[in-house]
Amino acid sequence: MERFKEVVNIIGEFGLYQKRIYLLICLPSIFSAFIMLNTVFLLGIPQHRCAIPGYPNDTFAVQSPSHKALINRLIPPSTDETLDYAKCELYDRTLDGDDNSTDLKECSDWVYDKTVFINTFTSEQNIVCKDKLGTANSQMIFFFGVLTGAFVLGTISDVIGRKKTLCLSFLLLFGTTLAVSWAPDFITFCILRFLVGASCAGMFMTAFVIGMELVGPSKRVFAGIIVDFFFAIGTVLLGAIGYAFKEWKYIEITCSAPIAMFLLYWWLVPESPRWLISQGRIEEANKIIQKAAKVNKITIPEKILTADSIEEPETGRLWHLFASRVLLVRTLIIFFNWLVVVMGYYGLSLNTGNLGGDFYVNFMVSGLVEFPAYTLCLILLDRVGRRLLHATCMISGGIACIITIFPMLYADESLEPITITLAMLGKVGISAAFAIIYVWSAELFPTVVRNSGMGASSSCARIGGMIAPYIADLSKVVEGNLGRALPLVIFGGASVVAGVMSLWLPETKSRALPETIEDGKRFGKKNPSEKYESKLGVDNKGYDSNSTAPNGTDSVYTVTKM
Known part of the structure; x- marks a missing residue:
């Protein structure tokens, strides 16, 4: 839509009108963080052991010497060096002490430590011991919901419009998140969480599309990274909410009830002019453009767009990215980096409880460290370049996790701060890499398949999100400190491998971006032909004067934290 790009340049690429809309679409990112990460509190598993049969006043904390003696008599010691008592078995003995059998039996009731959590859905439903992987399964179902919602609601937004899909997502999200608070059983909980994931994907991605489709090309990288700061704010606030309540129902209600205010977006947020133009609704698009120009204090003709001025862009197909060896290898490396960076990001967030130290402080710090990560990207992305910065962040973050x-x-335990510091350094690297791969991969895909390529990358990212809970929960399968360390080692090792592989991708900083599939095959070669350079319309600064500014592309791509 070359004519629309010209209009955006005229009214201002990031004027006051766009800034207002952009702020509105950033606010849902705070709640996206709530929803994507609150399983740490909903499905957290407190320390626990078998309840003493026939002893109604049993608690995890020792109440008296006689209580301690009874626990020692009926509960066997743990094989896990980090625990005093076994979690899932007790001696098959009588309460009165006449029986000294050493036979073990599985328990059917537990007592939980209330130091970190007063209660969680897991402790209420006793999803422990033989059912211990239920929490990872539930989180996998949630991320599968995110994948499904992105596909279904993304398709719907192309049919009925961004604005209607956004408000529909808000309505679904509000209803399903509140309903989770009263889930009576595990199956209902999983079904509701699937719907929450689907509607959350629709909310975040559709809001982001509306904002990005109003922003000029040279501002899209900046806008794409700034929205991540709001996600980080949500992470920190979620930690504070968790600390304030420590009860999963109150946490869920607090995180979900304010979503109702987003229903006001029906009156506050406009439809995307790009979508209106694609549907032939030129007059409606003109009205929004006129309003934007008025707020930005720019005078433009009353009908700046006409049906004759709109040209359909050239399109390609996703399979074209696999049609040559060069594009195949490049695409697979991009996909793998997407999978690993999302797996690592959510895995490190979900693994907070295994680091030692104060759980809530660790969680909030894991959000705070994202601020310097994104600031680093804003400062260095156009100075150092995408390839070196991404590889450095992935490799250094991965090594920190491995160590x-x-x-x-x-x-x-006196050296727990070292473990926490290393894990947080890993989170800094992964968070920065998350922002970089979003920009870099969008620039690597040729224009004709950019949206398709980013959509496929998004799917790989969500597969990484589905894998992350199982790795984070390895401590439930492997006992002791080794079980606590394994998730970080796996996340770190995968990050190092992905970072090294990314060095085979070409740099895009200050380079004309590929337009066609043939351009993509030649892109990154040391001595590109003069024909290729002239075809892309490179100006004297090395940028593509036809369709992009230094960091921008005409296509709108939406992945970020979702």
């Missing part, structure tokens, strides 16, 4: 195995296995 945590040494203090976890060979040091005592």
Whole structure:
């Protein structure tokens, strides 16, 4: 839509009108963080052991010497060096002490430590021991909902419009998140969480599309990274909410009830002019453009767009990215980096409870460290370049995670701050890489398949999100400090591999971006032909004067944290 790009340049690429809309679409990102990460509190598993049969006043904390003696008599010691008592078995003995059998039996009731959580859905439903992987299954179902929602609601937004899909997503999200608070059983909980994930994807991505379709090309990288700061704000606020309540129902209600205010977006947020133009609704698009120009204090003709001025862009197909060896290898590396960076990001967030130290402080710090990560991207992305910065962040973050195995296995609790610091350094690297791969991959895909390529990358990212809970929950399968260390080692190792592989991708900083599939095949070669350079319309600064500014592309791509 070359004519629309010209209009955006005239009214201002990021004027006061766009800034207002952009702020509105950033606010849902705070709640996206609530929804994407609150399983840490909803499905957290407190320390627990078997309840003493026939002893109604049993608690996890020792009440008296006689209580301690009874626990020692009926509960066997744990094989996990980090615990005093077994979690899932007790001696088959009588309460009065006449029986000294050493036979073990599975328990059917538990007592939980209330130091970190007063209660969670997991402790209420006793999803522990033989059902311990239920929490990972539930989180996988949630991320599958995110994948489904992105596909279904993304398709719907192309049919009925961005604005209607956005408000529909808000309505679904509000209803399903509140309903989760009263889920009576595990199956109902999983079904509702699937719907929450689907509607959350629709909310975030559709809102983001509306904002980005109003912003000029040279501002899209800036806008695409700034929205991540709001997600980080949501992470920190979620930690504070969790600390304030420590009860999963109150946390869920607090995170979901304010979503009702987003229903006002029906009157506050406009339809995307790009979508209106694609549907032939030129007059409606003109009205929105006129309003934007008025707020930006720019005078434009009353009908700046006409049906004759709109040209359909050239299109390609996703399978074209696999039609040559060069594009195949490049695409697979991009997909793998998307999978690993999302797996690592959510995995490190979900793994907070295994680091030691104060759970809530760790969680809030994991959100705070994202601020310097994104600031680093804003400062260095156009100075250092995409390839070097992304690879450095992935490799250094991965190494930091791997090194945590040494203090976890060979040091005592006094060195827990070292473990936490290393894990947070890993989170900094992964968070920065998350923002970079979004920009970099969008620039690597040729224009004709950019949206398709980013959509496929988004799907790989969500597969990473579905894998992350199982890796984060390895401590439930492997006992002791090794079980606590394994998730970080796996996330770190995968990050290092992905970072090294990314060095095979070409740099895009200050380069004309590929338009066609043939351009994509030649892109990144050391001596591109003069024909290729002239075809892309490179100006004297090395940028593509036809369709992009230094960091921008005409196509709108939406992945970020979702």
